[in-house]
Amino acid sequence: MDRKQEILEAASKSFSLFGYKATTMEQVAKLANVGKGTIYTFFANKEILLQEIVLKMILEMKAEVEVEIDPTLPFRDNAHRVLMKILQFREVHQLYAKLVEEEKELRTPAVKIMLERVESEIVSYIAEKFDIAIGKKELRECDSELVAYLLYKAYIAFVADWGQTHEKELTEDQIASLFQNTIFRGLLP
Amino acid sequence: MDRKQEILEAASKSFSLFGYKATTMEQVAKLANVGKGTIYTFFANKEILLQEIVLKMILEMKAEVEVEIDPTLPFRDNAHRVLMKILQFREVHQLYAKLVEEEKELRTPAVKIMLERVESEIVSYIAEKFDIAIGKKELRECDSELVAYLLYKAYIAFVADWGQTHEKELTEDQIASLFQNTIFRGLLP
DNA sequence: AGATGACTGAAAATGTTTTCTGGTCAATTT
DNA sequence: AAATTGACCAGAAAACATTTTCAGTCATCT
Numbered sequence: 001m002d003r004k005q006e007i008l009e010a011a012s013k014s015f016s017l018f019g020y021k022a023t024t025m026e027q028v029a030k031l032a033n034v035g036k037g038t039i040y041t042f043f044a045n046k047e048i049l050l051q052e053i054v055l056k057m058i059l060e061m062k063a064e065v066e067v068e069i070d071p072t073l074p075f076r077d078n079a080h081r082v083l084m085k086i087l088q089f090r091e092v093h094q095l096y097a098k099l100v101e102e103e104k105e106l107r108t109p110a111v112k113i114m115l116e117r118v119e120s121e122i123v124s125y126i127a128e129k130f131d132i133a134i135g136k137k138e139l140r141e142c143d144s145e146l147v148a149y150l151l152y153k154a155y156i157a158f159v160a161d162w163g164q165t166h167e168k169e170l171t172e173d174q175i176a177s178l179f180q181n182t183i184f185r186g187l188l189p
Numbered sequence: 190m191d192r193k194q195e196i197l198e199a200a201s202k203s204f205s206l207f208g209y210k211a212t213t214m215e216q217v218a219k220l221a222n223v224g225k226g227t228i229y230t231f232f233a234n235k236e237i238l239l240q241e242i243v244l245k246m247i248l249e250m251k252a253e254v255e256v257e258i259d260p261t262l263p264f265r266d267n268a269h270r271v272l273m274k275i276l277q278f279r280e281v282h283q284l285y286a287k288l289v290e291e292e293k294e295l296r297t298p299a300v301k302i303m304l305e306r307v308e309s310e311i312v313s314y315i316a317e318k319f320d321i322a323i324g325k326k327e328l329r330e331c332d333s334e335l336v337a338y339l340l341y342k343a344y345i346a347f348v349a350d351w352g353q354t355h356e357k358e359l360t361e362d363q364i365a366s367l368f369q370n371t372i373f374r375g376l377l378p
Numbered sequence: 379a380g381a382t383g384a385c386t387g388a389a390a391a392t393g394t395t396t397t398c399t400g401g402t403c404a405a406t407t408t
Numbered sequence: 409a410a411a412t413t414g415a416c417c418a419g420a421a422a423a424c425a426t427t428t429t430c431a432g433t434c435a436t437c438t
Binding site: 379380381382383384385386387388389390391392393394395396397398399400401402403404405406407408 | 409410411412413414415416417418419420421422423424425426427428429430431432433434435436437438
Binding site for chain 1: 305308309329331332335336338339342343346347350351354359363367370371372373374375376
């Protein structure tokens with residue numbers, strides 16, 4: 001039985017269930033059936049433990065998102081599907097959701113850092129896709145990093161923020177057509 | 190000497206200097222050279238006092254922004270100037286800046302509510318300008334409320350958020366050309 | 379050599395006392 | 409009579425004291 005793996009799984013479960021601050025190393029040790037000291041032979045500290053788990057989650061997210069891409073569809077449709085999938089993952093994936101909540105409520109610094117890491121990873125991923133589409137002349141030349149950031153922040157605004165201050169949530173179709181008619185339209189060659 | 194005016198000015202100064210939570214009604218009374226009870230003959234409570242001051246600030250902001258509009262310029266240039274002016278106001282105007290800071294650090298509920306009010310006012314203002322431009326066929330038909338919200342959130346993202354996670358700030362020209370080549374381009378007829 | 383859990387200091391939670399402050403209202407001034 | 413005022417109050421918040429928790433270490437054990 002792989003002790004490192006056991007620890008990762010135990011910690012992942014605990015972080016997902018109780019959040020970063022509320023899971024103790026002792027609890028993780030108990031869940032993983034190891035002594036507390038053993039954890040520290042594999043992971044320098046609690047923060048690094050979280051980091052390794054989040055890195056795994058990013059890979060998982062990429063894999064799930066990649067499935068959404070249908071090469072026969074136009075770029076804008078794939079981009080929309082990918083972004084909606086990412087933001088859905090943010091709400092559905094236990095660990096991600098818990099970390100987002102903890103960052104908003106508790107402002108745990110370690111969590112803030114990890115979420116920034118995830119965000120930067122997402123934006124880079126989208127920027128890559130942009131570069132590919134630009135290479136294929138599906139899109140006009142543009143600063144893919146900036147446009148990716150713009151798209152990500154704009155999607156967050158409508159999927160996560162809008163509901164906070166408005167009575168009726170937007171449907172996915174409304175969001176799709178808004179972006180269709182503004183940003184994606186402006187990006188066509 | 191207009192007592193109500195005195196109170197408004199004293200409170201405005203104090204809110205700007207110390208924030209909402211840190212200004213006491215007694216302090217405002219002293220600054221305005223009135224008894225504490227007098228304040229309550231003009232304003233139902235502390236929150237209403239803030240509200241009246243913020244409402245004044247919104248008018249001030251509109252007036253300052255309106256000056257930026259040059260009817261000979263294309264819509265996109267005016268929109269950019271207006272949004273940059275608004276976000277600059279947010280940083281430069283003492284009261285606005287203080288309230289933004291207080292909302293981030295202290296999360297005073299009354300302040301949160303007021304800032305939401307200001308935001309909604311800004312978005313409505315931008316939406317109005319969109320409707321006018323759409324009427325003049327300068328822009329394609331679109332849901333002005335949604336597009337205004339998109340623009341506002343996107344500008345905030347680049348002017349306020351980008352610097353938090355990136356080494357080098359963006360220049361105003363970079364921001365202008367990004368929006369030029371994406372959203373505004375997509376909005377042309 | 380690798381695993382362990384008792385141990386430690388620092389930080390957080392909890393409990394307790396004191397101070398502060400938004401709002402009221404009877405007394406005072408105009 | 410109408411407007412103004414500041415002493416007063418209750419509840420909130422700060423300040424302080426005390427206890428508990430927990431990340432990380434390390435001497436001991438297997």
